[in-house]
Amino acid sequence: MLQHVVRSTVIDAPIERVWAVLRDFNSHDRWHDVVAQSRIEGDERGDQVGCVRSFALKDGNRIREQLLTLSDSEHKSTYCIVEATVPLQRYVATVTLKPVTEGDRTFWHWESTFATPPGQERELSQMVARDVYEAGFANLRRYLERGDDLRGAGGLASAMPASLPLPARRAVVHRYGGPEVLEADDGEAPPPGPGEVRIRQRAIGVNYFDVYLRKGWIPALLPLPGVPGMEAAGTVVDVGSRTNGLLPGDRVAYLGAVPGAYCSVRTVPADWVVRLPPEIDDELAAATLLKGITADALLRDLGHVGAGTRILVHAAAGGVGLLVCAWARHLGATVIGTVSSEEKARLAREYGCEHPIVTREHRFAAAVQAQFDGVDVVVDGIGDAARDENLAALARRGHWISLGQASGGLRPISADALVQKSITFSRPAVFDFVATHAALVERARRVWDALADATLKAPPIERHALAAAADAHARLESRRTMGALVLIA
Amino acid sequence: MIRVYVSSVVDASADTVWSRIRDFNGLPQWHPAIADSRIENNEASDRVGCIRHFHTKDGGAIRERLLALSDYDYSCVYEILESPMGVENYVATLKLTPVTDGARCFAEWSAEFDCAEGRERALVEQIGDGVFQAGFGALKRHFARR
Numbered sequence: 041m042l043q044h045v046v047r048s049t050v051i052d053a054p055i056e057r058v059w060a061v062l063r064d065f066n067s068h069d070r071w072h073d074v075v076a077q078s079r080i081e082g083d084e085r086g087d088q089v090g091c092v093r094s095f096a097l098k099d100g101n102r103i104r105e106q107l108l109t110l111s112d113s114e115h116k117s118t119y120c121i122v123e124a125t126v127p128l129q130r131y132v133a134t135v136t137l138k139p140v141t142e143g144d145r146t147f148w149h150w151e152s153t154f155a156t157p158p159g160q161e162r163e164l165s166q167m168v169a170r171d172v173y174e175a176g177f178a179n180l181r182r183y184l185e186r187g188d189d190l191r192g193a194g195g196l197a198s199a200m201p202a203s204l205p206l207p208a209r210r211a212v213v214h215r216y217g218g219p220e221v222l223e224a225d226d227g228e229a230p231p232p233g234p235g236e237v238r239i240r241q242r243a244i245g246v247n248y249f250d251v252y253l254r255k256g257w258i259p260a261l262l263p264l265p266g267v268p269g270m271e272a273a274g275t276v277v278d279v280g281s282r283t284n285g286l287l288p289g290d291r292v293a294y295l296g297a298v299p300g301a302y303c304s305v306r307t308v309p310a311d312w313v314v315r316l317p318p319e320i321d322d323e324l325a326a327a328t329l330l331k332g333i334t335a336d337a338l339l340r341d342l343g344h345v346g347a348g349t350r351i352l353v354h355a356a357a358g359g360v361g362l363l364v365c366a367w368a369r370h371l372g373a374t375v376i377g378t379v380s381s382e383e384k385a386r387l388a389r390e391y392g393c394e395h396p397i398v399t400r401e402h403r404f405a406a407a408v409q410a411q412f413d414g415v416d417v418v419v420d421g422i423g424d425a426a427r428d429e430n431l432a433a434l435a436r437r438g439h440w441i442s443l444g445q446a447s448g449g450l451r452p453i454s455a456d457a458l459v460q461k462s463i464t465f466s467r468p469a470v471f472d473f474v475a476t477h478a479a480l481v482e483r484a485r486r487v488w489d490a491l492a493d494a495t496l497k498a499p500p501i502e503r504h505a506l507a508a509a510a511d512a513h514a515r516l517e518s519r520r521t522m523g524a525l526v527l528i529a
Numbered sequence: 530m531i532r533v534y535v536s537s538v539v540d541a542s543a544d545t546v547w548s549r550i551r552d553f554n555g556l557p558q559w560h561p562a563i564a565d566s567r568i569e570n571n572e573a574s575d576r577v578g579c580i581r582h583f584h585t586k587d588g589g590a591i592r593e594r595l596l597a598l599s600d601y602d603y604s605c606v607y608e609i610l611e612s613p614m615g616v617e618n619y620v621a622t623l624k625l626t627p628v629t630d631g632a633r634c635f636a637e638w639s640a641e642f643d644c645a646e647g648r649e650r651a652l653v654e655q656i657g658d659g660v661f662q663a664g665f666g667a668l669k670r671h672f673a674r675r
Contacts, residue, residue: 049630050538138637142537142665147635149626177630493670 042130043165046151047173052315052481053184053285055139055146059115061180061189062135065093065107071183072176074098092122101125108132121154128164129155143317148177184285203231203278206238209529211302211509214265216256219513222302224506227267229305232280238307239292241274243326245301246504246512246525247359248421248444253299254513257449262299269301273316273325274529283310284477291316293325295333295480297471302509304529311477314484319492327501327524328363330470332487333480335363337473338441339371342466343417347372350415352408352433354422356393357384359524360443362499364419365393370495376415378404380519387522391497402447405432414438424448437462499523530618533653534639535661541672543627543634547603549668550623553581553595559671560664562586580610589613596620603634609642616642616652636665 051058061067066086069078078095080086086093087110094104102125109118115137121128133152140147150173156164183189205228212225232238250269253262262268273293279286286292296312316325339345351368355361356377368375369392377393379385385396395411397404402425408415414435420426423445430440431453440463442450458465474480490496500523504512508527515521539546549559554574556563566583568574569592574581580594589612597606603625609616621640628635638661644652 046627047629048627048635050628050633050635138536138635139534140536140538140635141534142662145538147536147538147626147628174630489669489673493666493673495670495673 041161042153042155043161043168044151044153045165045169045173046149047169047177048147048149049177050140051146051148051177051181051184052143053146054144055115055137057184057189057285057287058146058148058180059112059137061183062137063087063110063112063115063117065091065105065110065117065119068093068176069095070188071180072172073179074171074175109134126164126167127157127160128168129157144315150176186282187279187285203238205230206277206305208303208305209506210267210304211269211506211527212265212267213254213262216254216259216264219254219510219517221254222268222510222513224509227303229303229307232278232283232307234281235283235310236280236307237283237286237292237310237313238277238279238305239272239274239294239313240277240305241272241301241303241529242322243273244269244303244506244527244529245271245273245326245330246509246516246527247271247330248446248516250299250302251513251517252445267300267302269299269303269527270297271295271326271330272301272306272529273322273329276313277305279310284313286310286313286315291322293320293322293329293484295329295470295474295484302506302527304506312480314481317488317492320488323501323503323526323528324491324498326526327359327499328487328491328496329484331360331363331499331524332491332496333474333483334360334443334468334470335367336483336486337468337470338419338443339364339367341473342441342468343419343439345371345373345417349373349417350412350435351375351417351419352404352415353377353393353419354402354426355379355446356388356391356396357522358421359499360421361393361419362388362391362523363496366391366496367490368392369394370490374412376408376412378402384522387500391499402426402429405429408433417441419443421445422447423450427451427453431457431463434461434463437464439463440465442467501526503528530641530643531649531653532639532641533657533661534637535657535665536635536637537662537665537669538628538633539636539665539668539672540633542632543603543625546634546636546668546672547600547625549671550625551575551598551600551605553579553598553605553607556581556583559667560660561667562660562663614652614655615648616644618643636668638664 064086066080069075076096076098081092084091092106104123118134121131131154136149138147208229210227211222253268276290292313294312351373375393376395377388378397380400388396418440421444425447502525506527506529554568564584564586569580572579591612592610593607606622609619619642624637626635
């Protein structure tokens with residue numbers, strides 16, 4: 041009886057790129073770990089239908105396989121074993137790729153039929169499925185992530201001219217202070233080194249954290265003169281080696297723990313960078329990458345927010361606030377928010393904040409206790425001015441997430457202040473939740489998916505020119521803005 | 530001939546997703562753009578050759594004939610008999626393929642058709658985004674593990 045093995049996966053790379061590797065019948069010794077070395081017999085090309093590849097496996101076995109079909113239109117290749125030291129008989133295999141148009145990814149289907157000596161059906165089927173196909177998926181994924189396909193003869197990277205620094209417009213802080221210390225000037229972005237990519241930025245996310253840097257609250261992170269900004273979106277100009285498979289022309293966004301995003305061209309580590317799906321434009325990406333991932337981390341990891349959770353969101357009409365409200369509401373939480381005006385209350389309500397409280401003096405605890413018996417989670421970007429009210433508003437075993445300190449540095453909280461209601465306190469920095477590239481990719485994808493399927497309603501975006509970064513900061517600190525601010529480079 | 534092709538990955542097994550989309554009369558239950566549907570002449574909705582008559586939420590009436598149904602391939606092929614879209618010779622295929630690493634499946638929806646010159650772009654967008662991608666979006670939301 042013929043055995044039939046089918047394995048399939050999804051590779052996070054465009055189909056052209058995956059196919060460029062797989063269509064070469066002799067490429068497997070470069071990307072598949074089980075293959076020691078391979079050559080095409082008779083000096084034929086690796087894409088010549090009828091050619092035979094002769095290869096050795098690392099376990100010592102030897103195999104000769106013939107290419108039977110190669111279709112660039114169907115992204116399909118069929119081949120058979122001609123001769124082998126492993127007892128796979130009448131083995132015919134087909135590799136088929138299909139584009140996943142949503143997200144510009146690739147579906148890879150690998151199947152074969154073969155006969156085996158009696159009694160070895162199971163063992164050989166498992167060997168083919170696991171050691172060849174599943175291991176091959178993992179190996180090729182890693183090969184592409186490292187960008188190994190881009191090097192060597194004919195590779196894109198080698199075709200690229202040795203690059204020079206590119207001029208970049210920037211917004212620079214020469215001395216710590218108010219919004220006016222942000223000044224436009226000209227700098228340059230160095231060519232990307234190993235593990236780096238250079239990005240022509242179109243939209244830059246403005247976050248309250250940038251204000252702290254500008255004020256000089258964290259001088260170690262922004263030595264003078266310094267360029268603030270933690271995130272931006274744009275297009276890859278050029279890449280160094282080993283850059284997670286990024287290519288020139290890729291639309292990307294990044295989030296990094298080192299400031300410097302307020303500029304038109306920037307060279308950054310590839311580990312900070314994620315490719316953008318087509319439905320997320322540059323401005324939306326810059327407006328939601330850091331803020332969306334912050335919302336994701338504090339709802340999932342810190343607040344454990346779900347159906348019935350009572351959550352209080354300060355600055356509910358702000359960039360983070362709207363995303364937190366919308367997502368928490370989608371998760372089934374009871375969403376209460378504080379805002380400074382009726383207009384903001386209307387907006388917050390539109391985004392899922394069912395119970396906006398309008399207060400300019402940060403007075404909310406009495407209302408929260410009276411109406412909801414306290415809250416399970418407080419998302420606090422206010423800081424010291426809301427300190428005592430937060431403690432009073434929390435329910436038993438409530439959790440206070442201190443996200444920011446717009447009103448000024450939070451005075452220390454004594455442990456005894458927490459014990460009265462078994463309150464817990466956390467002080468997250470978003471960068472610790474995206475410390476690896478895999479974590480960043482996973483969280484960013486959750487944000488993009490939620491925006492694409494309307495789980496998360498995109499926040500209103502207020503745009504300022506990069507050269508007018510000072511105005512953007514002045515607006516943000518005025519407490520008059522709603523939604524997210526971006527700088528347009 | 531114009532071709533539209535949209536594909537996605539849904540976080541549920543092909544069996545599970547297929548059971549939601551297999552019913553040729555079931556569009557209103559899973560596709561956000563469809564208001565109602567019935568099968569003409571009281572035929573069974575999985576009988577190849579049956580005709581569904583449905584309305585989109587914006588009021589358009591469409592008649593489509595089931596040309597092929599395969600529980601083995603998780604696929605269905607149908608043609609448009611009447612619609613307000615201005616397409617001719619419209620044949621579409623909706624197909625699932627299991628993704629063996631993880632409980633998810635690869636979903637493809639494609640169509641070929643003829644149309645008046647100059648209408649190609651708008652139709653590709655209307656069908657690709659408004660019908661196919663919108664349908665996949667709804668399936669992904671339905672099966673999302675959030």
